Amino acid sequence: MHILENKEGFRHSLLHWYRTEKRDLPWRRTSNPYYIWVSEVMLQQTRVDTVIPYYERFIAKYPTMEKLAEAEENELLKMWEGLGYYSRARNLQAGVREVVANYEGNVPTNRKEISTLKGVGPYTAGAVLSIAFGIPEHAVDGNVMRVLSRILLIEEDITIPRTKRIFEDVVMDLIDKQDPSSFNQGLMELGATICTPKPKCLLCPVREYCQAYDEGRQEELPVRTRKKRGKVIPVAIFSVQNEQGEWLLRQRPENGLLANLWEFPMVELTTNESAEETLFKQLGLKVDAVSDIMSFKHIFTHLTWEVKSYCAVLKNGKRVPDGYKFFTATEVEELPKPVPVVKVWDMINGGENENDKK
DNA sequence: CACACGTGGGC
DNA sequence: TGCCCAAGTGT
Known part of the structure; x- marks a missing residue:
């Protein structure tokens, strides 16, 4: 029929x-x-x-x-x-x-x-x-x-x-x-x-x-053409504390990817330089006592972040890049954050990743 | 029109 | 693992 x-x-x-x-x-x-x-x-x-x-x-x-x-x-x-x-x-x-x-x-x-x-x-x-x-x-x-x-x-x-x-x-x-x-x-x-x-x-x-x-x-059916895959972007995320133990974050720009969400200092790794050097060159942020937290891929529809994340402390205690502010742990909890940032935050707070779970 | 825009689940 | 998918809209 x-x-x-x-x-x-x-x-x-x-x-x-x-x-x-x-x-x-x-x-x-x-x-x-x-x-x-x-x-x-x-x-x-x-x-x-x-x-x-x-x-x-x-x-x-x-x-x-x-x-x-x-x-x-x-x-x-x-x-x-x-x-x-x-x-x-x-x-x-x-x-x-x-x-x-x-x-x-x-x-x-x-x-x-x-x-x-x-x-x-x-x-x-x-x-x-x-x-x-x-x-x-x-x-x-x-x-x-x-x-x-x-x-x-x-x-x-x-x-x-x-x-x-x-x-x-x-x-x-x-x-x-x-x-x-x-x-x-x-x-x-x-x-x-x-x-x-x-x-x-x-x-x-x-x-x-x-x-x-x-x-x-x-x-x-239905007929649909293939979508092309996105680029892969290596990024480094730094969770940085001051002497009071507060965390440095900024609100992302009001347009574009993850608009207006909050994040730790983050840089694209476009050169061969270390994450720490790149952080200083891009944000003017000098850090000390850098240690690895975790690495993972975060796949968006149109691009992929290859994330390496680090824990660090401010070197000179003073210079904070434009737009960045310190927040207490309680305040960090309340800020809206993208999933990759939440992942890093959870790991800092004794969380597990999938590799630990099993 | 083509692309940016998140995330997690299924196989 | 990598790719496709899922009740679209703004530019």
């Missing part, structure tokens, strides 16, 4: 399956548009299992848009620590502030207005509109493209931005007007649990509508 010849049958099968088999997730117990919004932002490029505890803590800390609007950025970033893509948190707060200030605290209910909010792109706009408000709008993510590329045997490269329009048009043609929320979530749930990269077709509720399954080509 071709899906376009029996859209009603497809909708019915998908919706029935979703309503009976859907996972019980925290954000599925609410229709509060703010909570849906938070969940959708957290779920961007991030797994459900990872998001759940972050979502619970975030909603407990910021139960209303007003609370989030008032939050301090360091505290907000601390709530996001470890989740990655930290600009999502700042954009979310900016968007929420906008709603509080300019929309009387009501999330806009049309695509044009909601899409003006920071961090709300085509997907998040459609997800909030359909899930929170029951408005029939497309919400096309990676799951939806995978599912529909198989069902309709669409062979366009899904890594090319304009390809997404094809799927948005398909969704608007197929979407259930009575329950757009379950329809959109059903497509995503199917992609997340059954129509996975290695699909479990025998469990699929809409197998009879799937052209790729018909032809045994489900594993060939």
Whole structure:
């Protein structure tokens, strides 16, 4: 049966399956548009299992848009620590502030207005509109493209931005007007649990509508071009204490990688010189009693840090580079830090690494 | 359009 | 081990 010849049958099968088999997730117990919004932002490029505890803590800390609007950025970033893509948190707060200030605290209910909010792109706009408000709008993510590329045997490269329009048009043609929320979530749930990269077709509720399954080509879809690997950058991290035992850190720049997070003095090792020499040349920081802490790789999407970390003390006690400050251990704990810095910090504090665990 | 932007899990 | 992946957005 071709899906376009029996859209009603497809909708019915998908919706029935979703309503009976859907996972019980925290954000599925609410229709509060703010909570849906938070969940959708957290779920961007991030797994459900990872998001759940972050979502619970975030909603407990910021139960209303007003609370989030008032939050301090360091505290907000601390709530996001470890989740990655930290600009999502700042954009979310900016968007929420906008709603509080300019929309009387009501999330806009049309695509044009909601899409003006920071961090709300085509997907998040459609997800909030359909899930929170029951408005029939497309919400096309990676799951939806995978599912529909198989069902309709669409062979366009899904890594090319304009390809997404094809799927948005398909969704608007197929979407259930009575329950757009379950329809959109059903497509995503199917992609997340059954129509996975290695699909479990025998469990699929809409197998009879799937052209790729018909032809045994489900594993060939969706078509996506390779991404190239990132560069490898050797870096040295120095945890430096003063005579009072306080730690030297700085806030990273407000734009770019790990924006506004806090870190120990860190230098790229571009020459053959020692980490200690490089530290002095780049930051003017003279240290003494240098000892190794740990070495590891930290892999970002687009680059890899080869980290060597050291413990040291200030040599002359005075010169602190621009932007750096000393913090007590308690203060260091409270600062939002990227994972590689947390790793070093945990090791300093008697922590273990994987090599120790076993 | 192409790339920057995190992190952890799966195989 | 290295590579791919996961409910995208901003520039």
